[in-house]
Amino acid sequence: MKQTPNGYTLVETLIAFMVLTILVSIPLFSFQTIQDSRQADYVARLFKEDILYAQHLAMTEGKTVSIFFNNRQGYYELRHTALEVYVKRDYLREDMEFAAVTLGNLGIEFNANGNAARSGTLDLLIANKTYRYTVQIGKGRVTYVER
Numbered sequence: 001m002k003q004t005p006n007g008y009t010l011v012e013t014l015i016a017f018m019v020l021t022i023l024v025s026i027p028l029f030s031f032q033t034i035q036d037s038r039q040a041d042y043v044a045r046l047f048k049e050d051i052l053y054a055q056h057l058a059m060t061e062g063k064t065v066s067i068f069f070n071n072r073q074g075y076y077e078l079r080h081t082a083l084e085v086y087v088k089r090d091y092l093r094e095d096m097e098f099a100a101v102t103l104g105n106l107g108i109e110f111n112a113n114g115n116a117a118r119s120g121t122l123d124l125l126i127a128n129k130t131y132r133y134t135v136q137i138g139k140g141r142v143t144y145v146e147r
């Protein structure tokens with residue numbers, strides 16, 4: 001750039017601002033994907049906590065507690081029966097869906113002692129991420145991993 005005694009010309013200053021604007025805006029495009037990824041991780045963690053809550057409810061209430069999924073209407077429930085619902089949580093994202101792998105459509109169920117009624121796996125699909133939840137028979141442990 002040619003420096004005059006009075007400073008830089010208007011064209012030189014505008015070019016510098018244009019380059020600076022482009023460099024600053026590049027990270028903003030990737031910020032949305034990072035935010036979506038973190039939100040998906042949050043939803044997966046929240047569902048894991050709801051599973052543990054259902055297990056604790058079963059032990060404290062002394063009743064069978066199940067987690068019922070309704071992908072069409074976009075919610076899941078922690079409940080003893082259809083009339084006795086403890087928690088109803090709407091899906092936090094529009095692109096969220098549960099898919100039964102080996103659990104079937106029956107969902108997750110805990111007996112009165114906190115043990116899982118049946119073992120198996122369940123997938124949580126959010127955008128382009130898949131979280132696999134595994135319900136282990138015996139002590140009722142539930143683990144999840146991102147696939």
